[in-house]
Every structure is written in structure tokens, then in C-alpha cells.
Amino acid sequence: MKEFVISKETTERAVLVGLVTPQQGEARVQEYLDELAFLADTAGAHTMARFTQKMDYPNPRTFVGKGKLEEIKAYVEANDIGMVIFDDDLSTKQVSNIERELQVKILDRSSLILDIFAKRAQTAIAKTQVELAQYQYLLPRLTRMWTHLERQRGGIGMRGPGETQIETDRRIILDKISRLKDELGAIDKQKSIQRKNRGKLTRVALVGYTNVGKSTLMNVLSKSDVFAENKLFATLDTTVRKVTIENLPFLLTDTVGFIRKLPTHLVESFKSTLDEVRDADVLVHVVDISHPNFEEQIEVVNKTLRELCDGADKPMIMVFNKVDAFSYVPKDDDDLTPRTRENISLDELKASWMARMNDNCVFISAKKGINIDELKDKIYERAREVHLSRFPYNDFLYQKYDEEQEGV
16 A cells, blocks of 8 residues: 555545556556546646555455455545546445445546546537446446436326336436437537538648647647646537648647546547547647656557547557656666666657658657757648648749748
């Protein structure tokens, strides 16, 4: 167990729980719990402690073993803990058993992410998307609910003979899901019309893991004021801006960030956001190179793009952001300990597997404005290729423009 000290002024306290399994070692679990703690902080909770246990697979009844659950219970009771957050999704049976034992609120990673999305949603479309995802998440977990959903629905003739409360609640939620899907269907049609009305301008989309600096980069490139914050999922609503680099106008889109174990229902609900990525001509994959496991974050994003957005077939620029936050601790000449991620300099990283990407990657700091001109040049080159494929005649105009610039 790892314990933290926080201010006495805080109200909602939480502990985190993760499993060390043959598939994920201790170091990987701690990194996942770091991310879970960041999620908890984004939701407004304060992490007091974290518990881990080595098991071959989760306990089907209580996720962790009996002894570990008793240890968690003792800490919860002694420290006025209000919720316990598990890094993996829990089954209905597991939630019910753990709640009965600990007598506090039980959340898993998906429910925590849904809570953050509900808190962050600002526009009508984002709120509708989140509400749909919440009901889809709630539906198979009704057995542990004690609220009476029929109060939300008027009711003469709505309850069948011998119908139980759970059946009524399930029917109400199914009706709500159907209504929300209809609303989102209408919104998707409107969004599709909007995208068609934008004409044949080249579309460039910023994609990446959550909190890698996409919104900050959006502000730098478009000279706009998109909300950016050092929190997970600071941006939920898709933002589109018209940007001109040299003589080429194009549309730049800022999208919601991806994350490990992003709830399936949430992905389905945010279809209109993913459509912006699907319709993009060029993808700019923003990576936080200062993160100790940025390679895994790259794979999470690439996997999501392959499965959901067919992103593997689109031209992509890899943007390694936050070089200003990169810390390099040099090794002494007589230090024989194995080299780690922290012992490798940024120059060495550039010469590693990234060097094989040729002109498809660039190292920047969106916050400090480092190397932004090189990124603009790369975006211009890719966007111009797409533009000329649609308007071949413009090739003559671009050549003339380039000659005039060289003359200057």
C-alpha cells in the first residue's frame, strides 16, 4: 500500500486498487494507477492511498482476495474514505459484493471516466452523448441500484402485472437510450451536412492521448482561444478552425483525447467526434514525449484509430510535444546500472526508432513555441499534396507562388 498526505480541507477521499498479474508487472500497474489518480483528481477526488495485489486473475467475487479486501476495509474505516476506485472494470456481482463489505461508494475506471465526461460536457451534443453512454453503462448494472427510476416517467398503465422494480427500471432506461440515439442520429445528420458545406478544403485533425497538449497546439496554429488545462479530457467538444499557412487554407480540428480502456459505450456515443477524424485528410498525432511511457500511449492511439477510424490509411505527422519538460539525468562514467528511459537524452531518442520516420515526425513545445515553424512546414506539405490531388490546375499557381517567394 502506498499512502499520500493531503490537506484536511478536502471532502471526498478515495483509495485506488489495482492488480499485478502475469500480463502486467508491478511497474506497469503503478503507472496505470498514476493515471487513475490523475483521473480521480480531474473528477474532484483526492487519492489517499493505493493498494495492489499479485494475482493470476481477478477474484470473480470481490476482484481482490479476502485478506486484501479486509486490509482496504480497515484503512477505509480508519481514514474516513468515501470511495474506492478500481483500475479495471467490475462486474455487477463484484460491485455488489465489494459495496456490501466496504459500505462506501465503489467505482471502476469506466464509471470514473463517465463521471469526468459528464462534468466536462458543455454543449448540448456533448451532454447528450455522455447521457447515452451513462445509461448504456448503467443498464447491465441495475441489480445494485436502489433508486426508483419510475419517478422520472409518468405512470398509469406503465407497470405490467407482477412486474418487478428492476424490470420497470430496465424498460425506462431502454426507452431513454432509444430516445437519445434518435437525438444523436439527428445531430449526426446535421454534422454531416455541415462537413459537406465546408466544401473541399483539406481537413487536418489533431489526435492523441488525453492531456498531451492538442488544445494548446490548436491555439498556437489557429491563433484562437480553445480551452486548455492540465487535466484529463479538458476538451470534449470538437473544435474546427480555418487556418492558412503561406497560401494554403485548410480546416484544423481538435478532437477528444484517447485513453487506455476507454469505455466502449463512450466511444460509440461520441461517433460524431470520431467522424471528424474519419473525414480528415491528414492526421497530426500529438505525443507527450516527456511521459515515461509515451510509446505505449502511441500504440493506444494507433490501435483506436485502426479499429474505429480507419486511421492507418491516412497521412500522419508524428508531433513529439513538451520537449521543454523533458528531463535528462546523465549517468556517471563508472555507473554500471542498466540504462533506462530517464537515462536517455532527447538527442538519443531522436536517433532511435523515430529516426526511421524520415520527414514524418517533428519535436516541438506548443507551450513554449519551440520548433512550431518546422511543424507548420510539414503540415503545409501534407495539406498541399491533398489539395493538389483535388485541384491539379492549382499546381501551376503554387509553382508560381514558390518562384516568387524564392525571388524575394
